[in-house]
Amino acid sequence: MGEADSISTVQAGQDDFYKKAVEKYGLSLERLASAYEADPEKRRDLSQEIHFQLWRSFERYDARCSLRTWIYRVAHHVAASYVIRQKRIFSALVSLEELETMGDKDQGQAFVDRSIDLARLSVLIHRLKPLDRQVILSWLEGMDAVSIGEITGLSPGNVAVRVNRIKNILARRFGEGVSYAE
Amino acid sequence: MSLILIRQKERELRAKGRRQMLGALVAPVVVAFFYAYGIHQFAPLRMLHAPFALALAWTIAGLYFLNRGKWRNETPGDAGFSTGIEFCRKEIERQRDYLRRVLLWSFVPVLLAIATFVIALFIAVGSAVFPNAIPLMTLVVAWIGSYFLMRAWQQRQLQRELDELSQIKSENGR
Numbered sequence: 485m486g487e488a489d490s491i492s493t494v495q496a497g498q499d500d501f502y503k504k505a506v507e508k509y510g511l512s513l514e515r516l517a518s519a520y521e522a523d524p525e526k527r528r529d530l531s532q533e534i535h536f537q538l539w540r541s542f543e544r545y546d547a548r549c550s551l552r553t554w555i556y557r558v559a560h561h562v563a564a565s566y567v568i569r570q571k572r573i574f575s576a577l578v579s580l581e582e583l584e585t586m587g588d589k590d591q592g593q594a595f596v597d598r599s600i601d602l603a604r605l606s607v608l609i610h611r612l613k614p615l616d617r618q619v620i621l622s623w624l625e626g627m628d629a630v631s632i633g634e635i636t637g638l639s640p641g642n643v644a645v646r647v648n649r650i651k652n653i654l655a656r657r658f659g660e661g662v663s664y665a666e
Numbered sequence: 667m668s669l670i671l672i673r674q675k676e677r678e679l680r681a682k683g684r685r686q687m688l689g690a691l692v693a694p695v696v697v698a699f700f701y702a703y704g705i706h707q708f709a710p711l712r713m714l715h716a717p718f719a720l721a722l723a724w725t726i727a728g729l730y731f732l733n734r735g736k737w738r739n740e741t742p743g744d745a746g747f748s749t750g751i752e753f754c755r756k757e758i759e760r761q762r763d764y765l766r767r768v769l770l771w772s773f774v775p776v777l778l779a780i781a782t783f784v785i786a787l788f789i790a791v792g793s794a795v796f797p798n799a800i801p802l803m804t805l806v807v808a809w810i811g812s813y814f815l816m817r818a819w820q821q822r823q824l825q826r827e828l829d830e831l832s833q834i835k836s837e838n839g840r
Contacts (some may be wrong), residue, residue: 498670536675541746554746561745561753568757590806613827618750637749639838 495549504553508537512625513538513559519562519609519621529607530566537562553634556622560635564614608657612650620650682692690733693772694725700779708786721779728771732764751838755831763825765817773817 485511506513517531539560549557609617622632629640631649638644701718708714745753787799 501668502672519801523755532671532675536672536679537745538673539669540676541744545746548747557749557753558746561748561757564750564754565757566754568754568761602756614754615750615831637751638834642834642838 490598497544501545501551502535502539505538505542505551507550507554513555513635515625516556516559516621519606519617520567522606522610530563533566534559534562549634552629556635560618560621564618569612604657605654608654616646616650619646623647623650627633687733690729690772692730693776694722696776697721697725697779700783704786705781708790710785711789712787714782717778719781721775722781724775724778725772728775730769732767732771751831751835755828758824758827758831762821762828763820764822765824769814769817773813782804 513534514531517527517534521527521530538555538558541554543555544646545551609620612620615638619632619638620637622635627635629643632638632643635642638646682690697718704714706716737781784803
């Protein structure tokens with residue numbers, strides 16, 4: 485097989501993987517882009533960047549991890565890199581510790597479970613630092629602690645702790661929102 | 667996103683990379699301007715050649731060192747092999763190192779060229795130049811000071827992020 489043939493075979497594999505990824509995870513990728521960028525115009529650019537880098541990455545994909553893990557890793561990396569490049573990490577982004585100390589009106593965990601106000605949820609997610617954002621977004625996509633750990637590099641125990649803390653913060657925040665509305 | 671759009675995006679990204687490389691030419695152009703203008707204005711002061719030439723060579727060398735990390739400004743193709751925590755760490759380190767390189771390879775030689783120019787002005791005209799030059803000098807000093815402060819603040823923020831990631835990683839082991 486000549487060099488040109490092997491390049492076209494690799495490219496065909498790359499294209500196939502990409503098509504499969506978009507078919508299966510296209511909507512999740514859009515949600516991910518929304519969670520990293522609120523501005524629609526910039527979000528479109530970020531989404532394109534994610535798709536492009538995903539396609540590029542499949543040149544190196546060797547099934548060492550599952551396709552889903554690979555897709556989420558690359559997508560989160562592109563988005564995190566975007567956040568760091570935009571220097572937003574210096575400004576409005578906060579750690580879980582900081583978020584926990586910002587206001588405190590405990591309205592209960594049940595509120596989060598039964599009422600998901602997506603707009604307000606995304607505002608809160610936009611304030612989180614990339615790693616915590618990866619955890620909460622993966623959790624919202626219905627992943628378990630082990631899968632989230634594969635993507636983020638955190639141990640399942642650490643993931644569970646962080647998810648729990650984020651849920652508590654969200655519960656408190658949503659509680660605050662209700663009391664403001666009342 | 668269709669594969670046609672992806673190929674288009676690939677071309678756009680290459681063009682963007684080329685534009686960013688052109689942006690890195692600003693420092694050598696500024697130094698070259700001071701060099702040419704300084705030599706033109708103070709032709710008898712032959713000793714000016716050495717610091718100006720040093721500043722110019724410095725920025726030209728800086729084109730390589732400054733952009734070594736920047737040429738790969740897109741997400742690396744093997745990004746999928748790293749986990750979120752590793753990737754964030756690498757990205758923040760890259761950003762921190764880039765800020766350091768900007769100071770060393772771009773800012774300092776420009777500063778050297780400006781200082782050489784000011785010294786030449788002082789030698790040629792004497793202290794009489796200062797009353798007129800004070801507003802401009804104040805602006806330049808303020809710019810240099812605020813640039814340094816801003817960069818130092820950014821470096822501290824990045825270091826804090828790195829420390830935070832290290833702490834998260836150490837919690838992982840517990």
